[in-house]
Amino acid sequence: MRAWQAPSVPEVPGNGPRPVVHDTAVGRPVDPTRGDDRAALYVCGITPYDATHLGHAATYLAFDTLGRAWRDAGFDVEYAQNTTDVDDPLLERAARDGVDWQELAASQIDLFRRDMEALRILPPDDYVAVTDEVERIAEAIAFLQETGYAYSVPTPDSEGDDLYFDVNRPTESWALGDESRLDRETMLTLSAERGGDPDRPGKRDPLDPLLWRAARAGEPSWETEVGPGRPGWHIECSVIAGDRLGLPITVQGGGSDLVFPHHEMSAGHAAALAHQPLANAYVHTGMIAYQGEKISKSLGNLVTVRGLLDDGADPRAIRLALLSHRYSDDWEWFDGELASATRRLATWDAWASGGAGHADDADDVVARLRARVADDLDTPGAVAAVDTAVAGGTRSTPALVDVVDALLGIRIG
The missing domain is CATH 1.20.120 (Four Helix Bundle (Hemerythrin (Met), subunit A))
Structure with missing residues (x-):
């Protein structure tokens, strides 16, 4: 998928120091390149159902800064980013507004590109739509079935069974809680708040994340070797990051609201697939509040990049x-x-x-x-x-x- 036009970046004589960044998994700054001269960055992209708000902009700006610092230090930088162009929030917004979900996604991705260009954010080398990777993701899930990491949960209202990841099956490079450093009660709470389904009957563990959603009436689905349906959220990033950048990547980046369950479960999937860690470091940006509440689409208290630009702001x-x-700080706009x-x-x-x-x-x-x-x-x-x-x-x-x-x-x- 097409990214956006790259800004010009001047060359400055000499090189800067090797950057260090705060690794959430160990709780301190580290040099995630570990002596390599290559740096591989994966940043989780948008679910394209609304305009780019300042929380998005701050996140992509932070990792743009990291990429610039790496390049200034002489690193060969490879950068991949996805866009989750099929997911429940997108489908729900399209149904609410009476529009085609694909048209909604395309329009919002285009808006995102224009906002990133205006802010002079360096584009990823690989900008990957999940809908272009469904077959590859299904292949990975089939492998997890064969190796015992995936299991079926009966789903009467679908054309097949949903597939879940067993978080308690040990892997060589991951155990539940290693990346997030959270206690189980907190993980259960966050799972329920952030797209998980801890109360789903039939799961081996309430924290087990969805790998594959079997086809339901009225929902988009693909015919694959694991049956008709569409991928779960976390496996998408595991597969795209591994395929585009190789594992372990140098940095897995995103907002702090992705620490759990998204980055935690993505790390588990990667370890089960490749028997390697997903990343050398997990780096997270803080949350931005406005009018006393965290900026979010669900709350509707958005300050958008496009709105500021349309009001005449210099990007x-x-x-x-x-x-x-x-x-990495939480702060208020x-x-x-x-x-x-x-x-x-x-x-x-x-x-x-x-x-x-x-x-x-x-x-x-x-x-x-x-x-x-x-x-x-x-x-x-x-x-x-x-x-x-x-x-x-x-x-x-x-x-x-x-x-x-x-x-x-x-x-x-």
């Missing part, structure tokens, strides 16, 4: 506003955020085009910017370094302007 200012917060970022951007533009000041410490500013971004994507620290350079009279040399573009993705001047 660079949106990007700068998001970069002014630590990627206030209406003044954009105005503050717009003022800062105007100051940076004037500085970059002015040419006055002293250039003797410009190299030090470049080094500080690189150090801050490499230190667990400390973009607020990098923004502060630019502010300090502007206030201190440092001349905006071409290398300094280029490093702001290369690492922060903001072209000034």
Whole structure:
């Protein structure tokens, strides 16, 4: 599937430090490349049933920053992202609005592409629609059946049985709870809140996740070797990440609401399929609130990228506003955020085009910017370094302007 147009990224002389990022699984910053010169990034994509909100934008911006930092450090970066273009929320929205689910998905994916281009997010090398991978996912599920990791649950209202993953069957590289570090009670609660079905009769364990949903009347389905139906959520990412990038990938990324069950179960599926960990590190972005509640489609308290752009916002200012917060923190968007970022951007533009000041410490500013971004994507620290350079009279040399573009993705001047 087509991604979006890539922005130009200037080359800055030399290389930055090897980035470290916070690994949720171990609870501390790590270098996930483990000495390799290749970095493989997989970020879970959208379910395309509504506009790109600031929570989405902040997540993809965080991993855009990681990709930029890796490239600046000299890594060969491979990046894959999926889009879950068949899933219950999408089907429910299409039914509610009386539109074809495929047309709804296509329109929202196109909107997402335009938002990513406006924000100058580097596109994935592989942008993969789940609907294009159903046969391959079914093959993986058939293998899990053969090896005893998948089992059937009778489903009277379908053309066959649903298939589930046995979380208690040991694997070489995963055990339930290893990635999430959560207690069982919390996992049961989150499973019920985030697409699981812990109360489903017939399952061996309430936490067992769905691998394959047998065909139901009125729902899209595919004829496959495991019968008619469609994939469950978690297995999609396991298969796509493994096929496109090879296992283990360097970083599995997404919002913190994906820690459990999505990333936990994806890791279990990958271990059962390949007898290897899904990823060297699991990196998660914080949640953004608005008007006192987490921004979410279900709550409807959305601040959308498209809405801000349509109101005349400079996309660079949106990007700068998001970069002014630590990627892993939970924080709240206030209406003044954009105005503050717009003022800062105007100051940076004037500085970059002015040419006055002293250039003797410009190299030090470049080094500080690189150090801050490499230190667990400390973009607020990098923004502060630019502010300090502007206030201190440092001349905006071409290398300094280029490093702001290369690492922060903001072209000034």
